[in-house]
Amino acid sequence: MKKIMFTGGGSAGHVTVNIALIPRFLQEGWSVEYIGSENGIEKQLVSALSAVRYHGIATGKLRRYFDWQNVKDPFKVAKGVLQAYLLIKRQKPNVIFSKGGFVSVPVVLGAWLNKVPFIIHESDVTPGLANRLSIPFATGVCTTFPDTETFLPKGKNHYVGPVVRQDLKLGSADRGRQFCQFTDNKPVLLIMGGSLGSRKINETIRTGIDELTKRFQIVHLCGKGQIDSSIHCPEYKQYEYLNEELADVLAMTDVVISRAGANSIFELLALRKPMLLIPLPKEQSRGDQLLNAASFKKSGFCEVLFEEHLTVNTMISEIVQLFGNRQAYIKNMGNFEQKDALSVVFELIKQSAK
Ligand SMILES: CC(=O)N[C@H]1[C@@H](OP(=O)(O)OP(=O)(O)OC[C@H]2O[C@@H](n3ccc(=O)[nH]c3=O)[C@H](O)[C@@H]2O)O[C@H](CO)[C@@H](O)[C@@H]1O
Numbered sequence: 001m002k003k004i005m006f007t008g009g010g011s012a013g014h015v016t017v018n019i020a021l022i023p024r025f026l027q028e029g030w031s032v033e034y035i036g037s038e039n040g041i042e043k044q045l046v047s048a049l050s051a052v053r054y055h056g057i058a059t060g061k062l063r064r065y066f067d068w069q070n071v072k073d074p075f076k077v078a079k080g081v082l083q084a085y086l087l088i089k090r091q092k093p094n095v096i097f098s099k100g101g102f103v104s105v106p107v108v109l110g111a112w113l114n115k116v117p118f119i120i121h122e123s124d125v126t127p128g129l130a131n132r133l134s135i136p137f138a139t140g141v142c143t144t145f146p147d148t149e150t151f152l153p154k155g156k157n158h159y160v161g162p163v164v165r166q167d168l169k170l171g172s173a174d175r176g177r178q179f180c181q182f183t184d185n186k187p188v189l190l191i192m193g194g195s196l197g198s199r200k201i202n203e204t205i206r207t208g209i210d211e212l213t214k215r216f217q218i219v220h221l222c223g224k225g226q227i228d229s230s231i232h233c234p235e236y237k238q239y240e241y242l243n244e245e246l247a248d249v250l251a252m253t254d255v256v257i258s259r260a261g262a263n264s265i266f267e268l269l270a271l272r273k274p275m276l277l278i279p280l281p282k283e284q285s286r287g288d289q290l291l292n293a294a295s296f297k298k299s300g301f302c303e304v305l306f307e308e309h310l311t312v313n314t315m316i317s318e319i320v321q322l323f324g325n326r327q328a329y330i331k332n333m334g335n336f337e338q339k340d341a342l343s344v345v346f347e348l349i350k351q352s353a354k
Helices: 016-027 041-047 069-091 104-113 129-137 146-151 166-170 173-180 199-207 209-215 246-252 262-270 288-298 312-324 326-334 341-352
Strands: 003-007 031-037 053-057 095-098 118-122 140-143 157-159 188-192 217-221 236-239 255-258 275-277 302-304
Touching: 003 016, 003 069, 003 104, 016 031, 016 041, 016 341, 031 041, 031 069, 041 053, 053 069, 069 104, 095 104, 095 341, 104 118, 104 129, 118 129, 118 341, 140 146, 140 341, 146 157, 166 246, 166 262, 173 246, 188 246, 199 209, 199 217, 199 312, 209 217, 209 312, 255 262, 255 312, 262 275, 262 288, 275 288, 275 312, 288 302, 302 312, 312 326
Parallel strands: 003 031, 003 095, 031 053, 095 118, 118 140, 140 157, 188 217, 188 255, 217 236, 255 275, 275 302
Antiparallel strands: none
16 A cells, blocks of 8 residues: 655645645545644644544744744754654655645655655745755645746746645535524625734724624634634624635635635635735745735736735725625636646656655
8 A cells, every 4th residue: 555644734824735635645545644743733634634644743943033942943853853754764655745834844854864755835936945945855846836936946846736625615605604694695704814813904804893794794714812702793703713614604705805825815716706815914924925916916816905004994995896896806717727736736746656
């Protein structure tokens, strides 16, 4: 039986592509294991898959700011490399697939030391730090955006397009309304502040709640620990994070306000949901979401509101306008050619396996 090990984590954006691919490998009779951090979101998401064995290793975060943890973290990374090396040596996978995020670096090094081929996936236009460190050792790199090629060494690039979880397309609007106790005579606005939530977006939404609920029923995915229990409004439902219910909630959704994380926006595109994107600003990131949002805007899939212009008033006027023009965005999204990226990546991994 062939064996694959997946890695990737830190935020859900570094896990969902793996979650999309895992069922295909299981269906094809592969044994599937996962290496992630001891306590990250990947552990929570992968633990729900009973057929997948999870291994936790020590990880250090690659921070862009000063923190005393930065002094301890190199030791944790070294421990993680040793753990990953020994795990891979013992488990003998035929191939490793890495979705990036800081947990993936020790795994990639462990794979390289054990001479196990590994494929990387990069969802953003520009490769993240963890992937940049890993690319020189990788067998190949799958990309969501065609433009990523310019940042990769010759011969390693495989432009595959977005890999979207199949079950997201199977939602039911009726089940979504039942879950949220919503009616079907008022439009639904979904707010996704990225997989970890966004404080700034959360605050703005909550300040504008009276005005917004005049027009919309609202589902707010606000991030861990960010529920505001002082708000009691039947047309405003808050959740830290939704798993299996997300497909149903998306099915009943008319318009979305979202960060511009690559996985989220391609899922919204696949489901033809008009979106107002508020990309994570440059000060808090390497600017990948600004590029993602610009690319979607150019194709007519979304409107963009920069965080420096974000106020209750700009947000409400932009979302009302987007809702009014929603058919135009839906039409543009209909022109996007969906490739079967999942099968392409599956074949590529299969061919690379030793
Ligand atoms: C702060 C940060 O580092 N953000 C990065 C991170 O975003 P982030 O982790 O937010 O990732 P994405 O937006 O790409 O993906 C989020 C995933 O979580 C899922 N989801 C979200 C909320 C929820 O309640 N339930 C649920 O299932 C979405 O459907 C999606 O599949 O990775 C992305 C992909 O590399 C990057 O583009 C982002 O810049």
